[in-house]
Amino acid sequence: xxxxxxxxxxxxxxxxxxxxxxxxxxxxxxxxxxxxxxxxxxxxxxxxxxxxxxxxxxxxxxxxxxxxxxxxxxxxxxxxxxxxxxxxxxxxxxxxxxxxxxxxxxxxxxxxxxxxxxxxxxxxxxxxxx
Amino acid sequence: xxxxxxxxxxxxxxxxxxxxxxxxxxxxxxxxxxxxxxxxxxxxxxxxxxxxxxxxxxxxxxxxxxxxxxxxxxxxxxxxxxxxxxxxxxxxxxxxxxxxxxxxxxxxxxxxxxxxxxxxxxxxxxxxxxxxxxxxxxxxxxxxxxxxxxxxxxxxxxxxxxxxxxxxxxxxxxxxxxxxxxxxxxxxxxxxxxxxxxxxxxxxxxxxxxxxxxxxxxxxxxxxxxxxxxxxxxxxxxxxxxxxxxxxxxxxxxxxxxxxxxxxxxxxxxxxxxxxxxxxxxxxxxxxxxxxxxxxxxxxxxxxxxxxxxxxxxxxxxxxxxxxxxxxxxxxxxxxxxxxxxxxxxxxxxxxxxxxxxxxxxxxxxxxxxxxxxxxxxxxxxxxxxxxxxxxxxxxxxxxxxxxxxxxxxxxxxxxxxxxxxxxxxxxx
Numbered sequence: 351x352x353x354x355x356x357x358x359x360x361x362x363x364x365x366x367x368x369x370x371x372x373x374x375x376x377x378x379x380x381x382x383x384x385x386x387x388x389x390x391x392x393x394x395x396x397x398x399x400x401x402x403x404x405x406x407x408x409x410x411x412x413x414x415x416x417x418x419x420x421x422x423x424x425x426x427x428x429x430x431x432x433x434x435x436x437x438x439x440x441x442x443x444x445x446x447x448x449x450x451x452x453x454x455x456x457x458x459x460x461x462x463x464x465x466x467x468x469x470x471x472x473x474x475x476x477x478x479x480x
Numbered sequence: 481x482x483x484x485x486x487x488x489x490x491x492x493x494x495x496x497x498x499x500x501x502x503x504x505x506x507x508x509x510x511x512x513x514x515x516x517x518x519x520x521x522x523x524x525x526x527x528x529x530x531x532x533x534x535x536x537x538x539x540x541x542x543x544x545x546x547x548x549x550x551x552x553x554x555x556x557x558x559x560x561x562x563x564x565x566x567x568x569x570x571x572x573x574x575x576x577x578x579x580x581x582x583x584x585x586x587x588x589x590x591x592x593x594x595x596x597x598x599x600x601x602x603x604x605x606x607x608x609x610x611x612x613x614x615x616x617x618x619x620x621x622x623x624x625x626x627x628x629x630x631x632x633x634x635x636x637x638x639x640x641x642x643x644x645x646x647x648x649x650x651x652x653x654x655x656x657x658x659x660x661x662x663x664x665x666x667x668x669x670x671x672x673x674x675x676x677x678x679x680x681x682x683x684x685x686x687x688x689x690x691x692x693x694x695x696x697x698x699x700x701x702x703x704x705x706x707x708x709x710x711x712x713x714x715x716x717x718x719x720x721x722x723x724x725x726x727x728x729x730x731x732x733x734x735x736x737x738x739x740x741x742x743x744x745x746x747x748x749x750x751x752x753x754x755x756x757x758x759x760x761x762x763x764x765x766x767x768x769x770x771x772x773x774x775x776x777x778x779x780x781x782x783x784x785x786x787x788x789x790x791x792x793x794x795x796x797x798x799x800x801x802x803x804x805x806x807x808x809x810x811x812x813x814x815x816x817x818x819x820x821x822x823x824x825x826x827x828x829x830x831x832x833x834x835x836x837x838x839x840x841x842x843x844x845x846x847x848x849x850x851x852x853x854x855x856x857x858x859x860x861x862x863x864x865x866x867x868x869x870x871x872x873x874x875x876x877x878x879x880x881x882x883x884x885x886x887x888x889x890x891x892x893x894x895x896x897x898x899x900x901x902x903x904x905x906x907x908x909x
Contacts, residue, residue: 354680356663358732359632359767364490365519368846370825406829418665423680425664430825430849438828441740443600444592444787444803446828448736450681465825465849472829473836474852477531477538 351392353384353424355402355432355451363427370430370465371478379429380409380462383416384455388424394457401458402426402435404451409434409468410460424455430468483884488517489567489864492766492874493633505887507865514634520865526889527847527859543890546841546858550817551902553839553855554583557815559791563804564821566590566768567844567862568892569869569881573770573777575896576819577788582903586789586813588804589774590767590821597735598764599775599785600799601744608751609763610727611875612639617646618759621723623659625747626683626733627765630667633874636765641727642671648724657719661686662733674716681738682706686713687746693717694753721757728762735764766874768821769864773872808834816840819892820863824849843892860892867891 366375382400384392394400398413402424409431419425426432428448436451466476486498500521501509507521530546531538541549554560562585565573573589580587591599615622622641629636637643642658649655660672661683669675678686682705689705692698694717701710720726728751734743747762754760766772775785782788784797787804800806804823807813808831815838824832825848835853842854845862861867864881866889871881 356680357736358628361515361631361634364516364632365523368519368848369523369525370822370849371847416664418669420663420677420679423663428826433825433827433832434829436828438805438809438830440800440803440806440809442800443740444596444799444806445736445740446593446805446831447738448593449733450736450738466852469824469836469849469852472833472853474824475533475537476852477527477847477857 351388351455353388353422353453353455355436355453356423356425357428357432357448358425360427363429371476376462376464379427379465380411380431381414381427382411383414383419383425385419385421385423386415386417388421389413389415392455392457399458399460399462401456401460403454404435404437406435406437410458410462412462424453430465434468483882486884487864487871487879487881488513488520489769489862489871489881490516490520491633491769492772493636493639494769494871494873494879495635495639496879500884502885505885507885516634524862524865526845526887527851527857530856530858532856533854543858546856547895547898548902549856550841550858551899553815553841554579554817554899555903559813560585560815560817561804561807561813562587562817562819563823564590564819565774566771566821568820569770569863569867569871570773570777571869572819572893572896573774574781575893575900577778577781579896579900579903580788580790582900584790584793586787586791586802586807587778588787588802589771589778591771591775591786592803593805593826594732594767594771595735595764596786596799596803597741598744600741601748605745605748608748608755608761609875610761611877612873615727615761616640616644618648618725619727620649620655621657621659621719621726623661623726623728624668625661625728625730626737627729627731628662628666628668629765632731632767633765659716659719674712674719676708676712676716679707683734683737683743684739684746687743687750689713690717691746691750691753694721694750694757720754720760723758723760726754726758726760728760729765730762731765763875770871772874772876773870776872776876805831808832811837814838817843818850818854819843819896822848822850824853843895845889858895859889860895861887861889869893
């Protein structure tokens with residue numbers, strides 16, 4: 351299903367933002383909110399894993415039903431999950447398309463990666479000493 | 481110990497009425513703050529000591545070693561990028577600008593991926609704004625456009641708008657009309673008197689339609705504009721024209737969606753149009769605690785608010801070219817110093833990936849996503865928690881952040897001064 355990716359802040363994202371290695375942050379940053387009708391069309395329930403892809407790449411997220419999201423739109427909190435698939439093109443403004451990226455949404459059985467795994471995929475090395 | 485009149489450094493509201501209970505080096509209770517403030521003060525876990533990435537993992541290093549290696553990295557670089565600056569005080573930001581000038585670096589702040597487009601629009605058509613005190617005491621019509629204060633600035637409505645008692649608005653909840661424009665029916669929309677659910681990417685068209693209606697040209701408006709009925713647009717335009725004092729607050733829903741800075745320009749021009757009928761103001765909902773301060777400090781030191789390139793020996797500014805995401809996407813920089821921010825989490829993947837290919841140094845109190853992409857991470861104080869300093873509220877009012885506890889960390893301004901000294905042969909900025 352083709353959708354427009356919208357991103358933004360949420361309170362749970364803000365409270366966990368300085369704890370990016372935590373399970374709490376992973377849960378809020380990897381949640382993807384969809385219109386309930388779109389979830390019905392995809393044949394999925396709350397908590398199902400979905401694969402969101404763009405020409406930049408793909409990321410696996412956890413689907414959440416949200417009445418406030420219109421059909422054809424998906425909402426993901428700002429952070430490394432959404433940014434994993436957003437293009438770095440800025441059209442000469444310095445600002446990437448954080449709210450207008452067209453994405454493909456499909457169901458998947460793949461696991462949701464951690465923030466550390468996402469960073470390691472782009473050449474990083476996670477630091478997880480307590 | 482109770483510390484009162486504490487400023488929360490988390491978001492651009494910089495609420496200055498917090499009361500904290502402090503036990504030793506810990507904050508154990510936060511009064512008056514929102515849940516973001518509580519998390520900021522009470523769950524403040526830090527990186528204990530500087531770390532360096534090795535072939536197989538991470539090793540602890542001393543501050544002296546970390547500072548020396550950082551200076552060496554910056555000295556050897558041809559095109560260093562200094563990025564971040566929004567979660568620290570003006571004192572650290574100004575040392576950052578001095579380093580950029582000294583070594584011919586590009587220095588950019590986080591407004592590049594939040595309200596950078598708002599600044600571009602303001603540079604085109606100006607900023608009819610005011611302080612939040614004026615809004616609190618006078619505004620009877622509030623518009624939140626492409627922003628969700630309940631989630632992102634939780635006390636904005638109780639301190640300045642919907643629920644705030646003002647001098648000329650004594651019964652705020654009855655006397656203030658709240659209009660919300662967004663693609664999502666978000667929590668803020670739930671308390672709005674009028675909610676305009678615009679189709680994604682349709683903000684520019686809706687702003688243009690409102691401008692036409694305010695001008696008296698409603699006959700040219702089609703039945704629906706980007707999903708919003710003409711009748712509702714006319715009703716909203718009338719509400720605005722009949723306001724005693726109107727205030728538009730806009731967020732990243734305008735700066736990041738299609739049209740970017742042109743959306744903001746259109747919103748400012750709508751404000752201009754409304755001022756032919758009544759008093760109307762417009763202001764961005766700035767996100768990071770001191771992101772406005774980074775624009776102020778950069779501007780009074782270099783003439784430009786963000787994306788400043790010193791490669792030519794003078795300050796040069798060309799957003800789209802000298803902005804951090806573009807420099808990283810083009811793989812142009814060969815070293816990076818990241819201060820008080822997390823581009824690893826907040827930049828698109830390709831831009832963040834370049835940080836792992838070059839020597840990147842992070843100076844930040846917390847382990848974040850950029851830590852994984854860095855070569856060295858130096859922990860420091862957090863402005864407003866264990867360091868005092870100046871920060872600018874979202875309406876441009878400078879506020880002194882307090883030091884409420886001592887945790888034994890070095891101030892980031894001090895770390896940056898030591899780096900500057902090494903780069904300048906022992907001479908301070």
